[in-house]
Amino acid sequence: xxxxxxxxxxxxxxxxxxxxxxxxxxxxxxxxxxxxxxxxxxxxxxxxxxxxxxxxxxxxxxxxxxxxxxxxxxxxxxxxxxxxxxxxxxxxxxxxxxxxxxxxxxxxxxxxxxxxxxxxxxxxxxxxxxxxxxxxxxxxxxxxxxxxxxxxxxxxxxxxxxxxxxxxxxxxxxxxxxxxxxxxxxxxxxxxxxxxxxxxxxxxxxxxxxxxxxxxxxxxxxxxxxxxxxxxxxxxxxxxxxxxxxxxxxxxxxxxxxxxxxxxxxxxxxxxxxxxxxxxxxxxxxxxxxxxxxxxxxxxxxxxxxxxxxxxxxxxxxxxxxxxxxxxxxxxxxxxxxxxxxxxxxxxxxxxxxxxxxxxxxxxxxxxxxxxxxxxxxxxxxxxxxxxxxxxxxx
Numbered sequence: 001x002x003x004x005x006x007x008x009x010x011x012x013x014x015x016x017x018x019x020x021x022x023x024x025x026x027x028x029x030x031x032x033x034x035x036x037x038x039x040x041x042x043x044x045x046x047x048x049x050x051x052x053x054x055x056x057x058x059x060x061x062x063x064x065x066x067x068x069x070x071x072x073x074x075x076x077x078x079x080x081x082x083x084x085x086x087x088x089x090x091x092x093x094x095x096x097x098x099x100x101x102x103x104x105x106x107x108x109x110x111x112x113x114x115x116x117x118x119x120x121x122x123x124x125x126x127x128x129x130x131x132x133x134x135x136x137x138x139x140x141x142x143x144x145x146x147x148x149x150x151x152x153x154x155x156x157x158x159x160x161x162x163x164x165x166x167x168x169x170x171x172x173x174x175x176x177x178x179x180x181x182x183x184x185x186x187x188x189x190x191x192x193x194x195x196x197x198x199x200x201x202x203x204x205x206x207x208x209x210x211x212x213x214x215x216x217x218x219x220x221x222x223x224x225x226x227x228x229x230x231x232x233x234x235x236x237x238x239x240x241x242x243x244x245x246x247x248x249x250x251x252x253x254x255x256x257x258x259x260x261x262x263x264x265x266x267x268x269x270x271x272x273x274x275x276x277x278x279x280x281x282x283x284x285x286x287x288x289x290x291x292x293x294x295x296x297x298x299x300x301x302x303x304x305x306x307x308x309x310x311x312x313x314x315x316x317x318x319x320x321x322x323x324x325x326x327x328x329x330x331x332x333x334x335x336x337x338x339x340x341x342x343x344x345x346x347x348x349x350x351x352x353x354x355x356x357x358x359x360x361x362x363x364x365x366x367x368x369x370x371x372x373x374x375x376x377x378x379x380x381x382x383x384x385x386x387x388x389x390x391x392x393x394x395x
Contacts, residue, residue, distance in 0.1 A: 001230070001231070001234070002206075002210070004219060004223075004227075005206065005210055005215060005219065006202060006206050006210075008215065008218065008219055008222070009162070009202060009205040009206055009209060009210070009215070010202045010205070012162065013199060013200050013202070013205060014169075014196075014199045014200060016200070019196060019197065019199070019200065021033045021034040021035075022034045022037075022038070022039055022169065022193065022196060023039075023193050023194065023196060026048065026049075030049050031048075031049055031050055031051055032048045032049070032050065035050055035052065036048055036049070036050025036052070036064055037121070037122075037169070038193070039169055039190075039193040039196060041187075041188050041190065041191050041192055041193075042130065042134065042172070042187070042188070043120070043127055043130055043131055043134070043171075043172065044123075044127055044169060044170065044171030044172055044188055045120065045122065045169050045171070046070065046120060047064065047066060047070070047072075047093070047120055047121070048066065049064065049065055049066060050063075050064045051063050051064070052064070052096070055095075055096050055348075055349060056096055056097065056098070056348070057097075057348055057353055057354065062095075062096055062097060062098055063098050063099060064098075064099065065099055067116075069116075069135075069140055070118065071085075071116040071117055071118050072093060072094075072099060072102065072104075072117040072118075072119070073099045074105075074108075074114050074116065075099060075100045075105055076105050076108040076109040076114065077108055077109075077112060077113050077114040078114060080113060080114050081114075082113070082114040082115060082116045082142065083113070083142055083143040083144055083372075084113070084114075084115045084116070084142060084143075084144045084145075084146065084368070084372075085115075085116045085118060085132070085135070085140075085142035085144070085145050085146070086104055086115060086116065086117050086118060086119060086145075086146040086147075086148060087118050087119065087128040087129075087131055087132050087145065087146070087147055087148070088119045088123065088125075088128050088147060088148030088149065088150065088153070088288075088290075089119060089120065089121060089122060089123040089124070089128070089148070089150050089152075089153055089156075090119065090120075090121035090122065090123075090150070090350075090351060091119070091148055091150045091290040091292075091351065091352070092117065092118070092119025092128075092148040092150075093117065093119030093120055093121050094117070094119070094351070094352070094357055095121050095350075095351045096348055096349055096350075096351040096352075096353075097351075097352070097353070097354050097357060101354040101357060102117060102357055103352075103357040103358070103360040103361040103364070104116075104117045104361075106357060106358050106361035106362075107361040107364055107365065107368065110361070110365060110378065111365075111368065111369065111372075111376035111377070111378055111379075112376060112377040112378045113376055113377060116142070118131055118132070118135070119148065122156070123153065123156070124153050124154075124155075124156030124157045124159065124171070124173070125147075125149055125153045125154065125156075125157055125266075125267050125270045125271075126156075126157045126172065126173065126174055126185075126266070126270050127156070127171060127172060128147060128148075128153075129147075129270050129273050129274050129277070130172060132145065132147075132274070132277065133277055136277060136281050136283075141281050141283060142283060143282075143283060143284065144283065144284045144286070144371065144372065145278060145283050145284070145285050145286070146286050146287075146288060146368075147271075147274055147285065147286070147287050147288070148287075148288040148290055149267065149287065149288070149289055149290065150290045150291070150292065151289075151290070151291045151292055151294075151295045151306075151307070152292065153267070154260075154263035154264050154266065154267045154307070154310075155259060155260075155263040156171075157173065157174050157263060157266035157267060157270060158173055158174060158175075158176070158213070158214060158259075158262060158263055158266055159171060159173055159214060160172075160173040160186060160189075160209060160212055160214075161199075161208075161209055161212075162209055162212055162214050162215050162218060163214055163218065164218050164221065169196075170188045170189055170190055170199070171188060172185070172186060172187050172188050173186050174186065174266045174269065174270070175213075176239060176240065176262055176265055176266050176269070177238075177239065177240030178239060178240040178241050178261060178262055178265045179240035179241070179242075180240050182240075183265075183266065183269040189208045211238070213234075213235045213238035213239050213262075214235075214259075216231045216232070216234045216235035216238065217231070217232070217235045217255050217258065217259055219231040220232040220235060220251055220255055221251065221252060221255055228251045229243075229247060229248065229251070232247055232251065232254060232255060232258070235255075235258060236258055239258065239261075239262040240262075241258050241261050241262055243258075244257050244258065260306060264307060264309070264310045267310065268310065268313060271287075271314065271317065275317070275319075284371065285319045286319060286320045286321070286322070286367060286368070286371055287314065287319055287320070287321045287322070288321075288322045288324065288364065289307075289311070289314075289321065289322070289323045289324055289325065290324045290360075291324060291325050291328070292347075292350055292351075293343055293347040293350060295325075296325065296328055296343070296347070297339060297343065299325040299326075299328065299329050300328065300329055300332045300339055300342065301339070305325065311323065320367050320370075320371055322363060322364055322367050324360060324363065327359070327360075327363035328346070328359070331359060346359060
């Protein structure tokens with residue numbers, strides 16, 4: 001197996017061009033050449049000022065600016081202290097829309113208080129937890145915290161570098177064994193950006209990632225017959241997951257089943273970490289579940305959701321939860337759109353359009369307004385929290 005693993009790692013190492021963009025300094029215009037992502041040895045990556053060409057609605061450019069503490073630029077109520085901080089991946093950061101078109105800004109305008117956006121594109125749930133942990137340690141804690149979990153974030157918990165192909169940047173990750181109920185935190189293997197050149201050294205890659213269970217899953221998909229089963233079994237052994245009975249007939253379905261079981265297990269462990277962090281810092285937690293354009297159509301058509309067991313588990317934890325799959329399903333059922341038209345209205349590329357972020361914000365209004373104590377300025381005349389909302393108070 002080692003020869004196959006070495007060849008796979010060598011074939012997927014970061015390109016010299018990509019490496020040079022990552023380690024390059026910020027340009028004279030303040031924009032970094034790596035499309036707004038820089039290496040962070042503690043978190044894997046962080047955002048810096050960027051302009052993305054043609055990825056917005058109608059083929060427009062999108063602009064990304066940040067506060068000194070790393071939050072995306074505040075526009076509404078920016079002169080006030082923020083008691084709500086938000087963490088997650090690109091569905092929190094709001095990729096493919098401009099600074100003022102995020103769901104946080106729409107929600108802040110309505111509630112009349114600022115909401116800080118610490119989302120980073122590509123983050124796992126574990127990376128989001130690490131970022132909030134760093135914030136608390138540096139005195140940037142908030143009274144209220146929204147953790148937004150996107151459907152792919154579960155899988156990213158397990159990604160150190162390789163998934164099905166190389167990722168370019170390394171990241172902190174979790175190593176889990178489901179059968180043993182164990183979860184071990186692993187930091188990034190590279191301490192500073194100048195050492196990223198190690199990612200072009202096959203011997204380093206083999207020593208660092210040669211036992212990564214995701215390497216074995218990737219090789220299972222790239223192999224056939226007995227070799228595919230051997231790699232899958234090796235991955236299952238490392239993840240503490242049983243080999244699916246259908247593995248011999250459908251290796252892709254078996255790989256996805258194994259990956260999903262381990263990934264959702266990892267997120268349960270991270271949610272526990274987040275709860276402990278919030279309890280220790282007297283922070284109130286609200287969880288949002290977000291879904292991309294690949295998963296959302298399944299929900300709109302009434303198909304069984306891949307994360308049903310996780311959602312049921314999360315419902316028993318006691319914190320408020322907003323399930324965007326259910327929210328978008330309700331909107332779809334009330335609309336006259338066919339599925340394709342609905343998706344084009346609310347999604348662009350892999351993310352929400354500005355209108356999708358508006359829909360997200362309005363589906364968060366009830367939960368957030370009732371969660372805050374005292375209630376937001378625009379709701380102070382109502383009977384919340386703990387009271388009865390007047391009929392017709394909101395659309």
